[in-house]
Amino acid sequence: MEKAVVTVMGDDKVGIVAGITKILADHKCNILDISQTLTQGIFAMILVIELPEALDLLMLRDQLEEAGKKLGVKVVLQHADIFQFMHRI
Numbered sequence: 001m002e003k004a005v006v007t008v009m010g011d012d013k014v015g016i017v018a019g020i021t022k023i024l025a026d027h028k029c030n031i032l033d034i035s036q037t038l039t040q041g042i043f044a045m046i047l048v049i050e051l052p053e054a055l056d057l058l059m060l061r062d063q064l065e066e067a068g069k070k071l072g073v074k075v076v077l078q079h080a081d082i083f084q085f086m087h088r089i
Helices: 016-026 057-071 080-086
Strands: 002-011 030-039 042-051 073-079
Touching: 002 016, 002 057, 002 080, 016 030, 016 042, 016 057, 057 073
Parallel strands: none
Antiparallel strands: 002 042, 002 073, 030 042
């Protein structure tokens, strides 16, 4: 299975984790690692997920972005290979 990275950032409020992880669960994505922090009211979360083989990554991205808009946060979904390439030193 392939991996992806989901990043979430914005003002803290109730329901962010639930809203994002529900979409992942609905699409049978397995959360391999999750990190979240809250600094002076700013919420940040990074999830490493395992993608089911038949999942349309662009459709998942669109759903996560839409949920993020409703929750007032920015959500970015990237294939793990792209994420690692873009963030290496």
